[in-house]
Amino acid sequence: MNKLTWFYFPARLAWRQLIFDRSKLAAAICGVLFACVLVFMQLGFKDSLYASAASAPVKLSGDLFLMHKQSEAMWRPIQFKRSELMRVLGNPAVAEAYPLYLGLAPFKNIKTQVKRTLMVYGFDPDSMIFNVGEVKNKREELRLKDTVLFDEYSRPEFGPMRQLLEADRNVTEINDYKVNVMGLFRMGVSFAADGNVITSDLNFMRIFPRRNHGDIDMGVIKLHHGASAKQVKAELKSELNEFINIFTYEELLKYEKDYWANTAPIGFIFGFGTVMGWVVGLVIVYQILFTDIANHRNEFATLKAMGYEHGYFVRLVFASAFFLAVLGFIPGYVLSLGLYHLAESQMYMPMPMLWSKMITVFLFILSMCVMAGLLAIRKLKDANPADMF
Amino acid sequence: MSTVIDVEHLNFSFGSGALTQPVLKDITLSIRKGEIVLITGPSGSGKTTFLTIIGGLRQAFHGSVKVLDQQFINSSEQVKVSVRQQIGYIFQQHNLLKSLTALQNVSMTLEMSNGLTEQQRRDRSAEALIAVGLGDRLDYKPGQLSGGQLQRVSIARALVGQPKIILADEPTASLDKQSGYEAVSLLKRLAKESQTAILLVTHDYRILDIADRVVELEDGVIKSA
Known part of the structure; x- marks a missing residue:
């Protein structure tokens, strides 16, 4: 044959x-x-x-990220001092450094009044650390008192936010604090949080009265054009306290993934x-x-x-x-x-x-x-x- | 080559040691090209065992069994497989592949050998089926054919490869008298045309007249030749 x-x-x-x-x-x-x-x-x-x-870190725009060494993942962060972050400004390659505040809080469904936990991101509206178009466009609104942006990709249990906003029903409560939803953006849910809200750092402190400006969850660092993230990371490592983890963008994504792959079963x-x-x-x-x-x-x-x-x-x-x-x-x-x-x-x-x-x-x-x-x-x-x- | 099967002093037994059960004792038999030999005998006489040894399906160790000039005693599987490809087999049950048509079943014999195109295989298989009178049943599957027709398909399957020997084991056992006789007569006519030797085991005495020679086996010994 x-x-x-x-x-x-x-x-x-x-x-x-x-x-x-x-x-x-x-x-x-x-x-x-x-x-x-x-x-x-x-x-x-x-x-x-x-x-x-990794949907949240994907939307962050920065070259290096600081987290406390004890932070298992972004959704359960350990705070560290804002002054620690500011020390990186001493490095000539660093252009900007901004804090990011993270917190889980119950959000009241405007329609049903049922509360469900979501993730609240607090950031300085003058910074450009979110790579989300809607967030960039709504910076003016975010500077106002008690304003938030709501993630359109959040689970539907938080309410049909788009229709509600069109009907001018935009007042709700986060962590029992009254806020106005000024607009929508798109990020996506994770296993840790069913929804996301972005607000200014000042509003974040109002929603979480026990938090203060000095204790931050994450630091987002932007480097000058042409600087090597790897090299600056090595330099910062020797300059900062040893309880700080420094990640490049890719490392942060990997860190988050590995948490779910290995640490969580x-x-x-x-x-x-x-x-x-x-x-x-x-x-x-x-x-x-x-x-x-x-x-x-x-x-x-x-x-x-x-x-x-x-x-x-x-x-x-x-x-x-x-x-x-x-x-x-x-x-x-x-x-x-x-x-x-x-x-x-x-x-x-x-x-x-x-x-x-x-x-x-x-x-x-x-x-x-x-x-x-x-x-x-x-x-x-x-x-x-x-x-x- | 006029002798296609040459058996000398063949002994064969089942089991070993104290349980050894001799089945064939000092069998000597030779069959010439184109000869039709019937082996009869009561059940347990060893005739089917004899057929499986000739067919290269069972290994024997004592004596001499030459089929188409190949020695089967203590031979390798490869030698036997190559000889088996030149033998046509007809079983008590037709054993056709249920999922294949009559034509495809007959073609199975030709698929083993090289050098034929698909069309040539189809043509030769169709010829073989026409020769057994099933020209109008080429694309029927076994489930749609009668017992007699099935046995004729298996005759076509055995003959299509133009074997030098056909071994048949009780080919009429599952057929009624009429179709059984028709089947073996057909087998005889086609075998004579192509000078094919037939070794046929049966205890159907109605078909003894097709034989050139009848060998009677009893308790592993040839009684009359």
Whole structure:
């Protein structure tokens, strides 16, 4: 046999056998589809978690960021002295340094009066540390007393803010303090906070009366044009107190992601779910392949008697596994695409379907089917042509 | 080459040690090209075992079994597989692949050998099916064919590769008298045309008349040749 027929003939027979019994094929496809959707969703949630965890730092605009060494993540910061941040101005490469105040506080839904916790960001409206167009445009309004901007991507439980604002119903309470919502911006929710509000540093102190200007949660540093963030970071490290963590932009993103991946057990949970999906799919595909071989035992033994070699049937089983992987993946992908869309529109979680994820899941499903094939080929030994007579 | 099967002093037993059960004792038999030999005998006489050894499906260790000039005693699987590809098999059950049409089933024999195009395989398979009278059933699947028709498909499958030997095990067992006789007569006619030797195990005495020679086996010994 030449190379083409070496695989083509067993694959063709595998295909013909698969499509012969449509109901069994449908069951097998459902099994693979199930595993496929499970893996897609687990990976989707995991990536979404990481993406949303980093949604706040992504919107920050700065070259270096200061945090207290004891801060696990941005959503549960430990305060440090503002004077510590101001010391960086001594470095000639530093152009500006601004404090950022962070706090979780209950926000009253204007419509239902129900309170729900969200994240409040306080910043100096004269600084440009938020890379969000709406925030930049509303700086004048933010300078007024008791004004906030509301994140349009917050969960709907906070109320239909856009309609309410259009109806001029913009007065609510944050932390039992009356504020006016002056506008909307877009940032996105994370696992730590269901919504976001941005306000000025002065208003922040009014919302959180126990906080004061001197204790800040984060420092955002902008460097002069052309300065190397890495180099300045090294310089600052030796100048600042050792309880300060200095991050570049990328390091901050990674720090936030790693928190959710490692410190919080969430990364593990989704990883575990992925593996379980693999195992369940493996068992289903194995069962299908195994019973298929058992049902065709006599036919295979006949072919063996005619001179077909063992390898032919091994290729046949793997071809079946491959077809099942492909046939299950396609509807699984389409269904997952729909579910991703649903999650994005209903749960306000960023769940993009990336090529890399698609390829990863396909390889995952393929490895599952190949493994099932490896387990099932042992059954081929039962097809002994001498028993046929 | 006039002798296609040459067996000398073949001994074969199942089990080992104290449980050794001799099945074939000192069998000597040779079959010429184009000859039709029937092996009959009561159940347990060892005739099916004999057939599986000739067919290269069971390993024997004592004596000499030469099929198409290849020694089977203590031979490798590879040697046997290559000889098996030149033998046509017909089983008690038709053992056709349920998912394939009659034509595709017959083509399975040709897919093992190189050098044929898809069209040539189809043509030769169709010819073989026409020869067994199933020209109008080419695209039927086994589920749509009767027992007699199925056995004729398996005859076509055995013959399409133009084997030098056909081994048949009770080909009429699952058929009624009429279709059983038709099937073996057909087998005989086609085998004679192509000078194919047939070794056929049966205890159906109604078909003994198709044989050139009848060998009776009893308790592993040839009674009459």
